[in-house]
Amino acid sequence: xxxxxxxxxxxxxxxxxxxxxxxxxxxxxxxxxxxxxxxxxxxxxxxxxxxxxxxxxxxxxxxxxxxxxxxxxxxxxxxxxxxxxxxxxxxxxxxxxxxxxxxxxxxxxxxxxxxxxxxxxxxxxxxxxxxxxxxxxxxxxxxxxxxxxxxxxxxxxxxxxxxxxxxxxxxxxxxxxxxxxxxxxxxxxxxxxxxxxxxxxxxxxxxxxxxxxxxxxxxxxxxxxxxxxxxxxxxxxxxxxxxxxxxxxxxxxxxxxxxxxxxxxxxxxxxxxxxxxxxxxxxxxxxxxxxxxxxxxxxxxxxxxxxxxxxxxxxxxxxxxxxxxxxxxxxxxxxxxxxxxxxxxxxxxxxxxxxxxxxxxxxxxxxxxxxxxxxxxxxxxxxxxxxxxxxxxxxxxxxxxxxxxxxxxxxxxxxxxxxxxxxxxxxxxxxxxxxxxxxxxxxxxxxxxxxxxxxxxxxxxxxxxxxxxxxxxxxxxxxxxxxxxxxxxxxxxxxxxxxxxxxxxxxxxxxxxxxxxxxxxxxxxxxxxxxxxxxxxxxxxxxxxxxxxxxxxxxxxxxxxxxxxxxxxxxxxxxxxxxxxxxxxxxxxxxxxxxxxxxxxxxxxxxxxxxxxxxxxxxxxxxxxxxxxxxxxxxxxxxxxxxxxxxxxxxxx
Amino acid sequence: xxxxxxxxxxxxxxxxxxxxxxxxxxxxxxxxxxxxxxxxxxxxxxxxxxxxxxxxxxxxxxxxxxxxxxxxxxxxxxxxxxxxxxxxxxxxxxxxxxxxxxxxxxxxxxxxxxxxxxxxxxxxxxxxxxxxxxxxxxxxxxxxxxxxxxxxxxxxxxxxxxxxxxxxxxxxxxxxxxxxxxxxxxxxxxxxxxxxxxxxxxxxxxxxxxxxxxxxxxxxxxxxxxxxxxxxxxxxxxxxxxxxx
Numbered sequence: 001x002x003x004x005x006x007x008x009x010x011x012x013x014x015x016x017x018x019x020x021x022x023x024x025x026x027x028x029x030x031x032x033x034x035x036x037x038x039x040x041x042x043x044x045x046x047x048x049x050x051x052x053x054x055x056x057x058x059x060x061x062x063x064x065x066x067x068x069x070x071x072x073x074x075x076x077x078x079x080x081x082x083x084x085x086x087x088x089x090x091x092x093x094x095x096x097x098x099x100x101x102x103x104x105x106x107x108x109x110x111x112x113x114x115x116x117x118x119x120x121x122x123x124x125x126x127x128x129x130x131x132x133x134x135x136x137x138x139x140x141x142x143x144x145x146x147x148x149x150x151x152x153x154x155x156x157x158x159x160x161x162x163x164x165x166x167x168x169x170x171x172x173x174x175x176x177x178x179x180x181x182x183x184x185x186x187x188x189x190x191x192x193x194x195x196x197x198x199x200x201x202x203x204x205x206x207x208x209x210x211x212x213x214x215x216x217x218x219x220x221x222x223x224x225x226x227x228x229x230x231x232x233x234x235x236x237x238x239x240x241x242x243x244x245x246x247x248x249x250x251x252x253x254x255x256x257x258x259x260x261x262x263x264x265x266x267x268x269x270x271x272x273x274x275x276x277x278x279x280x281x282x283x284x285x286x287x288x289x290x291x292x293x294x295x296x297x298x299x300x301x302x303x304x305x306x307x308x309x310x311x312x313x314x315x316x317x318x319x320x321x322x323x324x325x326x327x328x329x330x331x332x333x334x335x336x337x338x339x340x341x342x343x344x345x346x347x348x349x350x351x352x353x354x355x356x357x358x359x360x361x362x363x364x365x366x367x368x369x370x371x372x373x374x375x376x377x378x379x380x381x382x383x384x385x386x387x388x389x390x391x392x393x394x395x396x397x398x399x400x401x402x403x404x405x406x407x408x409x410x411x412x413x414x415x416x417x418x419x420x421x422x423x424x425x426x427x428x429x430x431x432x433x434x435x436x437x438x439x440x441x442x443x444x445x446x447x448x449x450x451x452x453x454x455x456x457x458x459x460x461x462x463x464x465x466x467x468x469x470x471x472x473x474x475x476x477x478x479x480x481x482x483x484x485x486x487x488x489x490x491x492x493x494x495x496x497x498x499x500x501x502x503x504x505x506x507x508x509x510x511x512x513x514x515x516x517x518x519x520x521x522x523x524x525x526x527x528x529x530x531x532x533x534x535x536x537x538x539x540x541x542x543x544x545x546x547x548x549x550x551x552x553x554x555x556x557x558x559x560x561x562x563x564x565x566x567x568x569x570x571x572x573x574x575x576x577x578x579x580x581x582x583x584x585x586x587x588x589x590x591x592x593x594x595x596x597x598x599x600x601x602x603x604x605x606x607x608x609x610x611x612x613x614x615x616x617x618x619x620x621x622x623x624x625x626x627x628x629x630x631x632x633x634x635x636x637x638x639x640x641x642x643x644x645x646x647x648x649x650x651x652x653x
Numbered sequence: 654x655x656x657x658x659x660x661x662x663x664x665x666x667x668x669x670x671x672x673x674x675x676x677x678x679x680x681x682x683x684x685x686x687x688x689x690x691x692x693x694x695x696x697x698x699x700x701x702x703x704x705x706x707x708x709x710x711x712x713x714x715x716x717x718x719x720x721x722x723x724x725x726x727x728x729x730x731x732x733x734x735x736x737x738x739x740x741x742x743x744x745x746x747x748x749x750x751x752x753x754x755x756x757x758x759x760x761x762x763x764x765x766x767x768x769x770x771x772x773x774x775x776x777x778x779x780x781x782x783x784x785x786x787x788x789x790x791x792x793x794x795x796x797x798x799x800x801x802x803x804x805x806x807x808x809x810x811x812x813x814x815x816x817x818x819x820x821x822x823x824x825x826x827x828x829x830x831x832x833x834x835x836x837x838x839x840x841x842x843x844x845x846x847x848x849x850x851x852x853x854x855x856x857x858x859x860x861x862x863x864x865x866x867x868x869x870x871x872x873x874x875x876x877x878x879x880x881x882x883x884x885x886x887x888x889x890x891x892x893x894x895x896x897x898x
Contacts, residue, residue, distance in 0.1 A: 002685070004675060005825040230870040232674060235826045235846060259679035264732040265741075267680035271831075271842075277872040279674045376744060377681075378725060384681035384744035386723040467723060475720070 003388050004233050004281070006316055006371050007289035014292070014318040019064070020209060026251070026298040029064060030214040031287040032221045034072050035251075038063040038085065038194040038208075039182045040155055042146070046132065046199035048139025053153045055182050056194070063194050063208045066217040068120075069225075069243040069283070078105030081117040083124055083217065084134065085194045085208070090117040093144025098151065099163030101189050118142065129220035131213050133197040146193070155179060156188055164188050222283065231282035233289070238282030242275070245290040248383060249297055249310045249375065255383035257293075257375070258286070293373075302326075304440070309386075309463045311374040311470065315393060319363045321370055322356075322400050324473040325466065328435025329414045331356055331404070349408065349434030357401045366394035372474050376463060387470050396474075403473045406518045407436035409511035409525060410635075413504040434525070436515075437508045439469040445508040446486040450497050455504075472515075484509075484516045488624035492572040494565050510631050513624035523625070527632035534615035535622045538575045539629025540607050542568065545582050546630075547637045548600045552589035572626065576619045656774045658758045659711075661809045662785045664696055665752035666802035668722075669795035670745065674828055680728055683746045684796065686719045687851060688753060690858050691830035692796050697757055700789035700804055701781045704879075705771040706759040707836050712857045716752040718815045723747075751795060756809045762836055765879065782806075816854030824849040829858070829867060835877040837861075842875040 001009070011028070018028050029035065038061050043051040065085040074080050081090040089095050089102045089110075096102070096110045106112045118141060125135045140146075150156040157179060159165050167186045172178055183191055195207045204210045222239055231238040244258040260268070260275035268278040293312075297303065301312030302325035311325050322331050328349075364370070374387035391399070412432040420427050437445070443465035448455030471477040491509035494502050514523045528536075546564035553562065563585045564571075571578040583604075590597040608616065669684065671692050676683040693710045702708070724747060727740045759781070761772050784790055785806050795802040816822070825848065832843035846868045847859055859866035885891065 001823060002673065002825045002827070003683075230846070230868065232826060232846065232870075235848070235868045256679065257681075258675055262678075262680060265680075265728075265730055267728070268677050273873060275678050277844075279678050280870070281675065376723075378742040378744045382679045382681050382743070384723070384746070385676065385683045386744055386746060387721065388683075388746075471720065475718075477720075 001316075001369065001390055003371075003373060003385060004285070004289045006369060006390060007292045008233055008285050010296070010314065010316045010318065010371075011288035011292040013316060017318065018214075019211065023299065026295060027062070027064065028295040029287075029291045030211070030218060031284060031291070032066060032068075032218045033064050033214060034067045034082075034245075034247075035062050035064055036082075036085070036192055037061040039179065039191045040150065040193045041196055042150075042193055043196040043198060043205075044136055044140045046136050046197060046202075048136045048143070050140065050145065050149045051198065053150055053155050055155060055177055055179065058182055061182070063192075064214070065194070065208060066214070066221075068221065069241060073243050073246065076105070077103055079103060081113060081120060083117075083120045084137065084213075085192065086117065087190055087192050088147070089113045089189065091141055091193055092146040093141065094147045097162075098147045098156075098158065099161075100147070101187070123224075124217065124220050127220050127224070129216050129223065131216035132199070133195070133202075133207050133210065133213055134216070136197045136199075137195050137207075156191075225283065229276065229280040231285055232279060233281055233285040236282075238284060240276075240280045241283035241286050244281070244286050245294075248290060248294050249303060250307050253307070254380055255377040256381065257290070257383045257385070259382055261381070293375075302440075304459065304463060304466070306459055308459070309374065309376045309466060311372075311387070311466065313370060313372045313396070313474075315364050316369045316371060317365065319368070320360075321364060321393075321396065322360055324372060324400065324403075324470060325439055327411070327414065327433070327438035327441065328353065328404055328408075329416075329431050329433045330438070331400075331435070350405070353401060353404050353435065357397055361394070361397055364393040364397070366392065368393040370396035372396075372470070374467065374470060376467070386467055387474075389474050391474070399474055399476055402476065404436045407479075407511050407515035408434055409437075409507050409514060409631075410434050411437060411504070411507045411511070413441070413500065413507070437511055439466045439473070441504070442469060442483070442487070442508055442512065445490060445505045446483055448490075448501075450501060453498050453501075455501060478519075479512060479516050481516070484512045484624060487512050488572075488627060491627055492569050494568045495561065506627060506631060509624060509627050513628060516624070523628055525632070527636040531629075532610045532612075533625065534611065534618065535625035536629035537607055537610055537615075538571075538579065538622055539626035539631075540633040541579060541604065542571055542582075542626070543630045543633035543637070544600060544603055544607065545586060547634055548586065548593070549589050552592045571622075573621045574619045575622050575626075576617055654760070654774050656778060658760075658774050658778050659756060660697075660758070660778075660781050660785060661754070661756050661807055662697075662700070662804050663716075663752065663754045663807040664693075664793065664795070664802050664804050665716075666795045666800055667750060668800040669748040669751045669802070670800050671748070671796040680741065681743050681745070682797075684721065684748050685827060686748070686824060687715055687849070687856060688713060688796065689828050689830065690845075690861075691828070693753075693755055693757070694830060696793050696795070696802065696804065697755070699791040699793050701777075701784040703768075703771065703777065704765055704835075705762060705768040706777055707762045708757055708759050709860060710858050711756045711758060712809075712855055713756075714754040714809065714814055714855045715816055715851065716754060716812070716814045716854070717750055720749045721746050722749045747800065748795075754807055754809050754811070754814075764836060764839070764877070767879070814854045816851065819851075819853055822851045824851070826868070830861060831872075832861065832869070833877075834875050835879065839877045840874055842872045844870045844872055846870070 014028060018030050020027050038056050040053060041056055042053045045051055066083050071080045071082045089100060090113045093114050102110045102113055121138050124130060125138050151158050157165050157170050167180050179188055196205050197207055198205045207213055225239050227240055228237050229240045244256055246256050247253050268275060272278045296312045296314050297310045300320060301310050302323060303310045313321050313323050315321050370391050370393050372389045375383050376386045377383045412430055414431045415428045416431050417426045417428050443462040444455040444457055447461050448457045468480055472479050487509040491505040517523055542564050546562050549562040549564060563582055567578050567582055670682060671685040671688050672682045673685050690710050693713060694708050697708045723744050726743050726745050728743055730740050759777060785804060789804045793802040793804050794800050826846050827849040829845040829847045834840055834842060845861060847866050849856060
C-alpha cells in the first residue's frame with residue numbers, strides 16, 4: 001500500500017480512538033476539526049441563556065473545535081472565523097463596545113468578523129445537519145451580550161468605563177487566577193472561548209467532547225462543499241480539497257506533505273496547467289491521513305531536537321509496535337538500574353529481548369501491515385517523505401529482533417529518572433543494557449565532538465545518519481562502512497573526550513563493528529581466549545596494559561590517564577612499535593605491583609604467544625576488531641577482581 | 654497483426670524516480686516503489702517508435718530489491734519572487750540500483766489512418782529488436798531525466814529475481830498512464846489510475862482500454878498535432894524544382 005492509503009486505513013481502523021485520551025499526546029482529530037488552546041469556558045443552557053463562565057486550566061486547554069478548510073489554515077490580517085468556537089472578536093456582538101480591538105484588516109468595519117461568524121453558524125444550524133447545541137450557541141451569540149456577561153462574571157477585566165484593560169494596567173493578585181494567567185498576551189482580545197451547553201438529558205455537555213456535534217459539523221461541511229473530482233487515494237469521485245492539513249510533526253509546524261503554492265515554476269507545470277490536474281485528493285482522505293500521521297508521530301514517533309526529522313513505525317490496526325529509533329532500554333521499558341543489577345549476561349539479554357518481542361507479537365497479527373515512515377523538511381513550508389516501508393507484522397518484528405541481536409553490545413550510558421525509595425526525589429540513574437544502540441546515539445558516537453562535556457553533532461549530519469540507519473534496521477541492509485570506520489576512529493581517540501563519552505563511543509563502536517562483521521563471522525560478546533586474529537590479540541594486550549597501569553596508579557592514588565589510554569590512537573595505527581613503547585613504560589608499574597606483577601606478566605606472555613610471528617611484527621593499522629578484544633579483556637579482568645572482592649563465599653566458582 | 658510483435662528487454666540504472674503525483678505539486682518528489690506503465694512505455698518509445706505504432710506494456714518483473722535513497726536537491730526556480738535570491742531546496746527520494754524485465758507489444762495507431770501504408774508488422778518488429786540490441790535510439794531514463802537507464806535484450810522471466818517467491822504486494826491506487834489525444838480521443842487529455850499489485854515480483858498491467866481495471870480522470874483539453882507535411886508528396890513542395898539543375 002502507498003503511504004497515504006495506509007495512513008487513511010489506520011485512521012479508519014482507529015476510529016474508536018478519535019477524541020481525547022488520558023495520554024498527554026495530541027488527540028486523533030475528527031475530520032473537519034482542529035485543536036486550539038481555549039482560555040474561557042462559557043456555560044449556557046439549551047435555550048441559549050447564559051448561566052456562568054469560568055477560566056480554563058492551562059493543562060486542560062487543548063480543545064477540539066470545528067473548522068473550515070480556510071479557517072484551519074488561516075493567516076494574514078483578515079483571518080476567517082471558525083464556525084463554532086473562536087476568539088472574542090468573532091463571537092461577541094458587543095466586542096467593540098467594550099474597547100476590543102479587531103484584527104487590522106477588519107479595522108474599517110469592526111462588526112465584520114462577528115457577522116461572518118454568525119452567518120457561518122446560522123447556515124450550519126439551518127441545514128438538515130444542524131445540532132441543538134449549535135443552535136443554542138447561535139441563539140446566545142445573537143443576543144450580543146457575551147462581553148457584558150464575561151465582565152459581570154469578572155472573567156474579563158475592565159476599567160471604570162467598561163473598556164478592556166491590558167496586562168500592565170491590571171492590578172493582579174499573585175495568589176488568584178485571572179485571565180492573564182491563562183492567556184499568554186498583553187491584551188485580552190485574543191482570548192478563545194469554548195462552550196458548555198447544559199441540557200437536561202444530554203450526557204456530554206462539554207461541546208468539545210461531544211462526538212455527535214463533530215459528526216454534525218463534518219456532515220454539513222462535506223455536503224455543502226461542492227468541488228468533486230477523482231480522489232487519488234480512494235479512486236472514487238469525492239469532494240476534493242486544495243488545502244491539506246499542516247501541524248504534522250508538532251503544533252505550529254507549517255510544513256505540508258501535499259502543497260501546491262508553486263504555480264509559477266515547474267514543479268508540476270508543463271503537461272499540466274493547474275495543480276488540480278496533477279493531483280486531487282478528497283477532503284476526507286486527506287484529513288484522515290494527515291490527522292493519523294500527526295497523531296502517530298505524537299504518540300509513538302521519534303523527533304529530533306529541532307523537530308524536523310520525524311520517524312514513526314505503526315501497525316495499521318492501531319496496535320503499538322517497537323520503534324526502529326529506540327535502543328533496547330526503550331524497547332524493554334523497565335530494566336534494572338546499575339545498583340540493582342545482577343549478573344546480566346548476553347544470554348540473559350537474549351531472553352529479555354525474546355520476551356519483549358514476544359509481548360509485541362501477541363498484540364500484532366502476523367499478517368497485519370506494519371509501516372515505517374520518516375518525514376523531513378529541507379525548507380519550512382514543505383515536508384518530504386524520506387523513508388517509507390510496509391512490512392508484514394511478523395517480518396517487522398523479526399527485523400527489529402535481528403537488529404538488536406546482531407548489533408548488540410553492553411552499553412552503560414542510558415540514564416533514567418527514577419524516584420529514590422527513601423525520599424521520593426527524582427534521581428537519574430544509569431541503566432546498563434545489552435542490545436543495539438539507538439540511531440541517534442550512533443550518530444553522536446560517530447560524529448559528535450566534545451563541547452563542555454556534551455556530544456555535539458551537526459543537526460543535518462545527525463538527521464542524515466538516522467536516515468541512513470533506517471534501511472539497516474528495517475530492511476536488514478549492511479551497515480555503511482564509513483560509519484563504522486568513523487565510530488572506530490573516534491573510539492580510538494580517547495584523549496579529548498570525557499570518560500563517559502569515550503565509554504559510550506567504545507561500546508557503540510564494538511556494537512557496530514560486530515554488526516558490520518556479522519554474516520562473515522560471529523564475534524562473541526564475551527572474551528574469546530582461543531581467538532588468534534591479530535587485531536583481537538593486540539586489543540587484548542592494550543587492555544592488559546591499561547588495567548595493570550590503572551591499578552598500579554590507583555594504589556599510588558594518582559589520577560592521571562594511563563599510557564595505554566594516551567597512546568591508544570597511535571596504537572591503532574602502528575600497533576607493533578607502539579606496543580613496544582607501552583610495554584617498556586610498564587616496567588615501573590610491575591615493580592610497584594610487586595607480587596601481583598607475575599599474573600600480568602604471565603597474561604601478556606600468553607596473549608603474545610597466540611600471535612603468529614608475522615602478525616606480531618606487522619605494523620599495519622588495526623581494524624575495529626581490536627576494540628572488541630580490548631573491551632572483552634578489560635571486562636574479564638574487572639569481573640575477576642569484582643568477584644574476588646565481593647563474592648568470597650561463592651564456592652561454585 | 655500477421656507476425657509476432659512481442660518484444661522483451663531489460664532496463665536498469667543506478668537511480669529511478671517514478672514520482673508519486675501527490676508529492677509532485679510541492680516539489681518534494683517521492684518515488685513510487687515500482688515503475689508506472691507510462692514510464693515503461695516512454696522507455697520503449699525512446700528505444701524505438703513511429704507514429705504508426707502504439708506500444709502496449711504487458712508486464713514488468715522487478716529483479717532487484719526495492720531500495721530508496723534520499724538526496725538533497727536544488728530545483729531551479731525559473732521565476733523568483735522579489736525577495737528570493739537562490740534556487741529552491743528540496744529532498745527527493747529515489748529508488749536505487751533498479752533492474753526490470755519488460756515484456757511489451759505494439760499495435761497500430763488507428764488514430765493515424767494517413768499512415769496506413771506503413772503498417773508492416775514484420776518491419777517494425779525487427780527494427781525494434783535491433784534497436785533493443787543497440788540500447789535504443791534515444792537516451793533512456795527511469796522516470797525522470799536525471800536517472801539515466803540502460804536497455805538490453807533479455808528473456809522475460811530469466812534469471813533470479815529478488816521477489817521470486819515473495820507472494821503478493823499491493824501498492825494501492827497508482828498512476829497508470831496518460832491518454833494522449835493522438836492515441837486516444839482528440840481534443841482531450843486524460844490520466845489513468847489502477848490498483849497495482851505485484852505477484853512474485855511480476856506486475857501484469859491492464860490494457861489502457863480495460864474499463865474494469867482502470868479509473869480515469871479528465872485533465873484538460875489538448876489538441877493532437879500530427880505533422881503538417883507528408884514529405885515529398887506534399888503539394889507545391891517541389892514546384893519549380895528540376896532534377897540535375
